[in-house]
Amino acid sequence: MKIKGISFKATLVALLALVLGACGSTPQPTVNLTSNTLADENIKLGYVYVGPKEKATTHIFGAGCLLCYGVASALTSTLDGHLEGTVDGSEMNNIRDLVFAEYQKHNQNIDVVTLSKPIAKLPKFKGELGFAKKDFRSLKETLGVDVLVVLQMDRHGAYRSFSNYIPNGDPQGHVSGMLYTVDLNTNAYLQYLTFDEKVQPDGEWDEPPTFPNLTTSYYQAVENTKAKLKAAIAGAAI
């Protein structure tokens, strides 16, 4: 089959190469916050917190088929019930407050701001590495700030890795997300940090109904995240 003289096979290969080229783009590396970047008192900072979409639960990775995922979910269902029932969002709020307080040490001129639409709905920005993928610049006028600090919590609870049906290990206490700061004049990152804490329970994990080891490892993951964020905002090496 030929489309305007080009074979179907060649078109398919070209399309596949384009798709894979996009998938294989270089991920944004960590951008460290330098201590004097925000020291200017005339700079106004806005702070946005985006909480996790789900309640604390077990996040399953590697269960590569529908049946595998069903089996994995069944294996962790009691733990899910425990996490959803006992772990509330208070620790996430503590992390939120810690980031705000640490940024206040750099610049007192920081306020919590509310976005009129989700970050995902902002227009795309075509920049190199070191620039945000969404165009935040329009927020300079609407929010009246020069720099936007975003703390995005993606997942919290437990993490369990599978090879299809088989668990690769025990569930681990888990917190993940990212912290980034965007200069609204240039859309450049002043800070970019992802965190993905996984803490192995100290001993057996499968101890229903309270899962003491897994619960402790969740709180350890929270504290590790706090320490990492605190060090990153203070400008210390991570």
Added chain:
Amino acid sequence: MRYFIALLCITLAGCGGTPKRDDYTKHVNRIDHEQFSQKKFHFSFGENKMVELRGIADKDDTASNSSILYQGGAGFVGMFAQIGVHALMVDSARDDKLAEAQSAANFLVSPLIARTENVTLSSLLTRFNESDSTAEKGSKAVMLKPIFFSNAAMNQLSLKLIAVVPDEKSEKSRKAKPLYQNLIQVYDRVLTDDEKTQLLSAETDELNQVLSGMLESAIYVIQQDLSGRYAKPKASAKTFLVPRSGKSKVVRGKVVEEACGYKVVRDLRSWYVLFKTPPEESKTKQNYSLFCQVASEPA
């Protein structure tokens, strides 16, 4: 199909268990506190006569993804056999990973291990005496198994002490359950460079003193618990941070005792964790252990 999933779940729940460890135990408490008043407290190290010191190893035994292509035409039994083989491969990889991590951690603290090779546990006791026999008249001996740990930098030592009171009545039965079983953790403070040098020096007795302080503090905690002095606190569980060199260790639980700048916390597993309270950091020897309180009590 649902029977298949149920069977698969049961099989996998059995296969994917946590590897057994000798520094871990579940809390059991079926004792009569009256039997363990302080005068009747006896303990024994049993067969564990020598000091055992290990490096702190990474306990993350998660194996890397192992892809396996299941043969679809093998039938119902064949499918289970293939999944069983896959599970065994993953379990074996997890055990290997743990063993390698422990071996590497021990290598890093080998100077300390070498210094403790010929030290007996009884030589570390200054305030307590080990019972000659495992059971004395009118009292039950507590069997103790201590394991000391050091971080890779060798500037912080810790102890895990497993205490068991066997139930003589059910000892012969297959599902013998002890009368009491618990784990006590003691964390020494982070040492300065000078203190670390002293600890490693063969010319000083610093290492034995630190081990002795931790061991006797743990025995003290066991004694308090067995005699019923640690009532269950009504307060809700809180997060406590144990200072470590590097990341702080989280202990989630309730305080049962606070003395000499130390806290004893009953954690979510009902283990007791003893550590130095960070703001009251004190380097004086007399404040080292909880025995500043015990020593002041009349005999």
